[in-house]
Each structure stands twice: as C-alpha cells, then as structure tokens.
Amino acid sequence: MSAAPSTAGAPGTRFSRLGLHLPGLALNAVAFLAGLAFWWAITAAKLVVLPGPHEVFVRAIELAVNGQLALDIFSSLKRVLTGFVLGAALAIPVGFLMGWYKIARALIEPYVQFFRMIPPLAVIPLAIVTMGIDEAPKIFVIFLASFLSCVVATYQGVISVDRTLINAARVLGARDRVIFPRVVIPASIPFILVGVRIGLGSAWATVVAAELIAAQSGLGFRMQQAQLYYDLPTIFVSLITIGILGLVMDRLLQAAERRLTSWQERAQ
C-alpha cells in the first residue's frame, strides 16, 4: 500500500485505450456496485451460508442506533491511537538518534532488528500474563507494532539524507546543531511519513487481533462475541467497519504526507 502512492492521486485518469471514456472515480463506483450485486446474487441464490447485503445493512443500522457500534469504534480507536501515538512519539527521536550517532545505532539496532522479527501479536500472551487483561497489554502491543515500523523508517530516512545537502549546509557555515533541525529533519520527513503510515496500518491490524483475544469492547471483541452466537451479520458489520476506518486513516495520513512533502520531485 505504500509502494504506489501516486496512482491514488489521479482520480481523473481516463482509460481511453479501452474505449471507456469514464473517469476513474466512476469506474470505482461501477466496481463497487458490481461487487455488491455479486454478493447479493450468491446469497439470494443460497449458494453460500452468508448474510446478504440487506441483512448486514439492517444490522448495521441496528448497531448504530443502539450505540453499540459507536462504542466499539471508540474503544478500538482509542486503543489504536494511544498505542500508535506513544509508539511514533518514541520511535522518531530514537530513529534520529540511531541515524545520527554511530554509537546509538550500534547499541539499539540489534534490538530493533530482533524485535522486528517477532510478530507483535506473538507478544500478547506474555503481555496478558504480565500486565493483566486491562487496556495495558493491548496498548502495549500496539505501541510495539507502531514503534518498530516507525523507528526503522526514521532511521532509514536519516541515513539516506543526501550527503551533498549536509555538505552544502556546512560550507554555508552551519554546524551540527543547525544542520540537524534545518537539513536532516526536513530531508527525512518523507521517510518518516511512510513509516508512520505503515505503523498505523500495523497498529490497526494489531488492535483488532488483540481484541479478539482479550477485551470487553471494541470491534474485535464484538466479532468474537458474535462468533459465539453464530451472528454472521454482526461479524460482517465489524469487518466492514474495520476496513472503512483503516482506509480513512490511511487516506488522511496520505493527504498529510502529500501536504508536508509537496516540495519533493516526483516521477510523473
């Protein structure tokens, strides 16, 4: 999802090669409606034992009206944002430290590389045992997930700052304490934002999974409950909500990224 950020920025693309003079947005809508129709068709024909779009929609309205959906969304978002903000807030300075000081890099990097290889979800059992079943273990796991992806991106950003830019600043009289805020930080922002986006993605994926295991509220918890009662429409509502919220957060960050890095030369 981070590999091709530029394609999403062109909703007006025309597919004239196919003879379809439709803007991309209209094609998106066509695909969406076709998917919905397909879903309706296979469920209406009883080809699969799944709830149809109508049933899911009705359940969504129900859950929205009785406030449960809002509560679940709020619980999940609160966890993900707390963990994510803490993770990113620690990761960015640590990443800068690792990129700028060789000693810090040598001391920290082995740990980062090692913990990166452990899926954050694998830490859940340990977190529950040591931190109880409160909010703490969930937030900790999300913190870990977002910290690890942000720290690597920030560190990569700092070490890939163009040497010539640093030299250019030095010959203009800048010392390290000026070069760092005026050159290194702005030059690494594009990398950091990619890391933040990946971090938020993995935080979101992690929160839902963490709630499946231990929670009293949240979208993951709701699905887990629904599973016990064979309540498929609720599972669908939760899944769709998770997808939409993830998409919205990613798009918001993408928009922020484009704003903050509008100075970058991009390949057309």
Add this chain to the structure above:
Amino acid sequence: MTHSKLSFRNVSRRFGEGEKSFLALDRLNLEIADGEFVTVVGPSGCGKSTAMNIAAGLMGVSDGEVLVDGKPVSGPGPERGVIFQQYALFPWLSVRQNVEFGLRIKGLPAAERRRISDHFIGLVGLSDFADALPKTLSGGMKQRCAIARAYAVDPTMLLMDEPFGALDALTRVHMQDQLLDTWSRERRTVFFITHDVDEAVYLANRVIVMAARPGRLHKIIPVDLPAERNEEVRLSKEFAEIRNQVWHSVYHQKPLIEA
C-alpha cells in the same frame, strides 16, 4: 613573498587502509593568486574533486597542508563558497530561502537578509522565481540559484565542482558567460573543476591539468587571451591553440612509471 589566496603545500590524500588503500592525491603543490580564475581538468581519478573538497574543508589531508589567506584550513569557512555539480539546493526551501540559508546562520536580521537575497537573486536573473521551489526550476536555474546562495554569504573564494556538468551545451555557454560577467563585476578567486576542455580554457586565467593514478599535478597552462571573453575569443585561433595544448596534455598523458 607572493600573495597567495589558496595554497596547496605538498598535499597528499590516501583513501582506505593497508593493501586496499589508494593515493587519491600525491604531493600537490599549487599557488592560486587573489582574484585569479583557475580551472582544473584531468581524467577521472586525478584527484581534482579531492583537492577541492580539501580546500573546502569537507575532507582532511593525509599529509601536507592547505592554506587560505596564509592560514591552514581546518574546516569549512564562510570565506570559501562551494558550488556542487548536483546543485545541492534544499528542496523544501524556496529560491529565496535557499539564498538566505547562510545569512540566517550568520544571524542577520530579516530586512538585511532580504536586501542581500534580492541583490543576488537579481544578479543571477531569478527575480521572477524568488518564491518558487527548486523542483519547479530547470537545471540551469537551479545552478544559478546555487551560485546566488554561495555568493550571498560573501565568500572571497569560490570552489566549483563541475557546476555546469549536468547542463545542456547551450545553457552551459550561457552560464559560463554569466559567471564571467559576475566574476568581473564582483571579483573573487575561483577554483573551477571541469571535464570540458573548452570550458576550462574559456573561463580561466590558468588551466591546471592533473593526471591520475596517483592523482597529481601534471601541467599548468597559462591562458593568454584577452581579459574579456566572448564569442570572438571562443572562435579565435589563439583559443584553438591553447585548447589543443590543454587537450593534448589531458588525453595524451604518459603513464607514470613507478619504481
């Protein structure tokens, strides 16, 4: 005692250690006078960029010393402006902010910075682009902005590493004339690296020819052409003669036989 602006005294620079090390610069001795425009040409690996980086204070010496105004170089200094081949503009800053970068570091007040940046942006013909970001500029405009940025901190010497190397032939000629024009109006010592023999002769008072493996001084060729350079000079017989002389000493260097 001669009045040298920039002196290389027995400067050597070795890269790497032990078996794999190589000598990038071997005992370079060079005196450049105040206000002189010298160009440096030579095959790749002749140490011309190494020499410039040492003079800029971006790289240390393995042996010998470099003096600027008689004082040993120990790091970058505002009296030496550097212009890089890759422009090295800060892409997140506008043309004006780039030009004012060094002035901010000096701690000049905003009004003073503005006055200076206006002057130099005008000098390189970018007044209409003062608020543009580098990504919107052409290669030639970027290099002009880099020149304005270097000039703004008022260096007494300019070190230029193939500044016009990435430009097309037409823009390059235009930039050469513009550089000479600015140089004649605000005279500075210029140490200009190029791989273009025509450019080397056209701009210089003296052409320094270097040789590779190890990088060393090969020959100094004085350019005895009228002070004011123009198309007429470029097409003259005298120009062609010096050009041939430089060409010959760059491309027909006898390999060094090491004992």
